[in-house]
Amino acid sequence: MFFRDDRFIPSSNEDKNVVKEWDQLPQKSISYRLPKVLKPVHYNVKILPILTTEGVNNATLYSAPGEVEIYVQCLEPVNNITLHSRVQNIYENLTQIIDLSTGEIVEIIKQDYDEIREFYIISLEHLLVSARKYLVKITFDSEVSLTRQDGLYRSHYVDVEHNTTKFLAVTQFAELNARAAFVCFDEPEFLATFNVTIGRHVSFSSVSNSPMISSQPIVGMDSWYWDTFAATVPMPTYLVAFIVSDYGSIESDLSQYEKSVRILAPKSNIQNGYANYSVNLAPLLLKTYEQLFQLDYAMEKMDLAAIYDFQHGAMEHYGLNTYLPENLLYHPMSDTEKSRFQLSQVVSHELAHQYFGNLVVPEWFTGFWLKEGFATYFSFVGMNYTTPEFEPLDLIGTNTIQAAMEIDVAGNSHPLQFTDKGNPHETADYNSVVLYLKGASMVRMMEGFLGWNVLLEGLQDSHSSVHQDNLFDTLTEYANSLDILPENYTVKMIMDKWTLESGFPIILVNGSSPSSNSSDVTISQVYYNGSSSSEWVVPLRILQEDVNSTQHLWLVPPNALTFQYNPNNWILLNSEATGYYRVVYDEQLSFHLLRQLESSHERIPTGSRSQLFDDYLTLAFNTDFVELEAALAFTKYLAKETKYSVWIPVLKHMNTYMKYFIGLLNLDALQVYWYPRVEAVITFIGIQQGNAEAGLSVIFRADLLDFACMLDMKFCVQYANQLFAEWSENPSQNNIPLDLRTLVYCTALRNGTSQIFDFAYKQFQDESDEKLKSQILNGLICSESLSDLARLLNEVIITPISDRNQAVSILATLASKPSGREALIHFIDENSDTMIDFFNGPLTIAAIVYEMSTYYCTVEQLNSFQAFLTRHSDIFMDPEVSWVVDLALETVRMNIQWVETYGQRMLTWFLNNSNM
Ligand SMILES: [Zn+2]
Secondary structure, rough: EEEOOOOOOOOHHHHHHHHHHHHHHHOOOOOOOOOOOEEEEEEEEEEEOOOOOOOOOOOOEEEEEEEEEEEEEOOOOEEEEEEOOOOOOOOOOHHHEOOOOOOOOOOOEEEEOOOOOEEEEEEEEEEEEOOEEEEEEEEEEOOOOOOOOOOHHHHHEEEEOOOOEEEEEEOOOOOOOOOHHHOOOOOOOOOEEEEEEEEEOOOOOOOOOOOOOEEEEOOOOOOEEEEEEEOOOOOOOOHOOOOEEOEEEOOOOOOOOOOOEEEEEEEHHHHHHOOHHHHHHHHHHHHHHEEEEEEEEOOOOEEEEOOOOOOOOOOOOEEEEEOOHHHHHOOOOOOOOHHHHHHHHHHHHHHHHHOOOOEEEEEEEEHHHHHHHHHHHHHHHHHHHHOOEEEEEEHHHHHHHHHHHHHOOOOOOOOOOOOOOOHHHHHHOOOHHHHHHHHHHHHHHHHHHHHHHHHHHHOOOOOEEEEEHHHHHHHHHHHHHOOOOOOOOHHHHHEEEEEEEOOOEEEEEOOOOOOOOOOOOEEEEEEEEOOOOOOOEEEEEEEEEEOOEEEEEOOOOOEEEEEEEEOOOOOEEEEHHHOOEEEOOOOHHHHHHHHHHHEEEEEOOHHHHHHHHHHHHOOOOOOOOOHHHHHHHHHHHHHHHHOOEEEEEHHHHHHHHHHOOOOOOOOOHHHHHHHHHHHHHHHHHOOOOOOOOOOOHHHHHHHHHHHHHOOOOOOHHHHHHHHHHHHHHHOOOOOOHHHHHHHHHHHHEEEEEEHHHHHHHHHHOOOOOOHHHHHHHHHHHHOOOOOHHHHHHHHHHHHHOOHHHHHHHHHHHOOOHHHHHHHHHHHHHHHHHHHHHHHOHHHHHHHHHHHHHHHOOOOOHHHHHHHHHHHHHHOOHHHHHHHHHHHHHHHHHHHHHHHHHHHHHHHHHHHHHOOO
C-alpha cells in the first residue's frame, strides 16, 4: 500500500477520544482471531456486480450476489466452522458442508452471527475429522458500495470525449474488507489459492489477479458473461482484487520482459499517451527485482489500474495493482520531474511488494511495518536501476530517516510493531506514515550493520508468512557466522527496542578537554526528550580524519563507549547516515568538522553531511543539545555544496523559519547571507534547464530558485521575469520549464501590475489541461493586489471554477502569503455563509483559519486574529470546529514565543556573518 499524502485538516481530537474509549474497554477479553483449527486451501469466488440493469431481471442496481466455495483442511477436530462475513445477507438454506473424503453432507444444526467480531459461525452435528478435507459452499448477497471506498465499491471517471460520468466497480480489501465482498477466512496468515469468476455486461470488461481463462454467456441474462480467471498462487484474502470497467489498456513490449504488463485507465488517458511512461517502467522494475532477489515474479501477468476514487495512494494486490491516477499516469507535456519521481517511487514500491508483502506476508496486522518498510526501502533500490537520473540512493536518508525522525518525536507517534488490542479494526492506523518511513529506516539500519548480502540471504530464507521474530532469528544465524553482532546479542535483542517503542536516541560524542593529557573520546546516549534512560543497542559506523577505513562498533547499554583518538582531528559517528539516531559533538569536535567542511567538504560522506544538517538544525530549536549559532555555522561552506541531498534538510529548515522573517524580521539579512551560496550552486547546475535534461538536477534547480526568488534575490527575480515576459509576448508558445512554472508565475505576479494579472488570468481561463491550469492558478494567488485577490476568491468560491478539493488547496496556499491572509480575512468577513454552503459546513473554514495561524507571530497579529474570531463566533464556537480554533490560537502564541526566543538570535547571526 502507499499512503495518500494530502491530509490537510489537522488530526481531530475526536479520533483521539475514540482511541481513549477503546483503551478503557477490557482488552483481549474476547479473541478476535479465527481459531487455527481449519486451514483454507482454495477458494472459488463467483460475484455478479450489477453495474447496469440492462438484460437483468429482478436485480437491484449496485447489488452483487455471489457464491463462494472454500476447500478447507481440518487441523483439529472441531464442531463448528467460523468465518468472516460483512456481506448483506447469507442464504442459510443454501449453505452446505461436504466431507470430500466420503462425499457426504455434514449436518448443520445452526448458523449464528457475531456482529462485533464479524463472524459467521456454522455449528455442526458432528466433529470434523482431523486431516480430512471439506468443501464449504455459501451463497450470499453483497453490494457495490456507493458510500465507502473499501470492500467492493463504485468508482467513477469523467469521460472527456462524451462529457459524461462513467462508473466502474473496484475492490480494496486491505486490511479487513474482503469479508464485505465474500465470506472468507479474512486473516493475512491464511494463504490460499483463488479462482475468481466475475459476471459483467458486454459493455464492460473485467480483470482480476490472474489472466482470464474463459468467458461464457450467463444463462438467462442477455449480453452478460461470466469471466473466469486462472488460479492464483497462495495468497491472503486482502490481496484478492477485481475491477469491472469500460477502461482501455496498453500492453508492454513482450520482447523486453516476457510476462504481460498492462496499464488500465480511461480510454482517453490511454489514447493520449498518459500510460506510456508506466508501461515501460513497470516491466523494467519487475525484471530488476527478479535479478536482485534471484526469484521470478510469481504471477502470470501484472495489471496496473488507475482508480479515481481511492482512499490510499496505491495498493499492491498480487497481479493487479491499483493506483491513484497521479501515481500511475504521466505526460511529459504537463507533468513535472517532481511528479515523475513520486510516480516512479510509488510504482517501484508496489512492485517491490510482489516480493515483500505478497510472497512473504506478515502473519498479522501488527507486523505490517515489515512489508511497508521493506517495500519502501527497496523502492529506492529498484529506482536506482530503472530511473537512475533521480539518484535515488542519495535520497534514502532524507526521504526515510530524516522524514521519520521528524514525526517519531511527536506525542502521537507509535511503535512500528503495533500492540495487539484484540479488535483488529482498533489495533492500528494501517495508513500511518511511520510504518513506511521508520520501517524503511529500520531496513536501512539493518543493512548498515549486517551488510547487503546478509540482509538479502535472510530475506530469501523467510517463510511465506512471517513474524518479525522469525526474520530476526534468520538474520541472527547469518550474522553469527560472520561475527557481526555484539557478544551475546541477537538481532531480535537489538531490534526489539527500535521496533517495539517509538522514538530514538541522541548520541553524544565528547572528546577530552584540550588542557587534559588524556586523548579519549566518550560516546554515550540519551533519550531524545533529554532523559538519560536510553537503552538502545546502537550500531556505530565511525570515520576518523586520520583513519582511512570505517570502524564498526556497538554502543551497548548501560555503558558509554570510550576509545583513544587524536584530539586534533575530527571524528564522525554515523558515517553514511545509516543509523536511526541523531549525533551531537562537543564544541571542539564540531569545530574540527566545520574546518573539514570548509576546507574539503567531500571528505565527509554525502549522507553524513546531509544528516549533520538535519540533526543540528532540528536540535538547535526547543532542545538544549545544540546552540543555534553552532548549527548555523555549518551552513557557511554551502557555496561549494553541489549535492541536492545535502541541501534538502537545509532548505527544509530554512523554509520553515522563512515565514517569521517575511514582513516581520529582516529579510535583507537572510538575503545577503544566502545570496552568494545559492547563486554559486545555481551557476554550477546552470540556471537554464537543458533541452534533454531530466531527473534530480531539474528538481534541485527548482528548489533552489524557489528559495532564491522567495528571498527576492535579484538574479532569480530577473530570470523569472524574463521567462514570463517571453511567454506573454507569445502566449501560444510557453517555453517555461514545467518544474519552474509555478515559481515563475508566482514571482512575476507578486511583483507585477494588474495587466500581468489580467494576462495570467486569461491564460488560466483558456487553458484546458487541469495540471497546467492549476499551476497558473497557484501563480495568480501570489498577487499582492487585494482587489485582484478578491476577484480571484469570488471566482473560486462564488462562481466555482474549481471543485472543492482544488478550492481548499487554493485557500491553503493563499493563507501562506501575507496579502493572501488579508484577502482571506476580508473575504470570510463578507461571505462566511456562502463558504459554509460551498464546503458543506464550517470545518474547512476552520482548517483554513488554522493554516493562517501558523504564520502569525506577533502580539498585534494575535490581537487582530482574535478580533476576527470573535466577529465570527457563530461559526467558530461550534463544537465541531472550536477545538481547531483553540489549536490555532495556541499555535500563534507558540510562534510569538519562537520569535522571542530564536528569531532575533537568528537575525543577529545572519547579520554578523553576511560578509563571509
Ligand atoms: Zn506498501
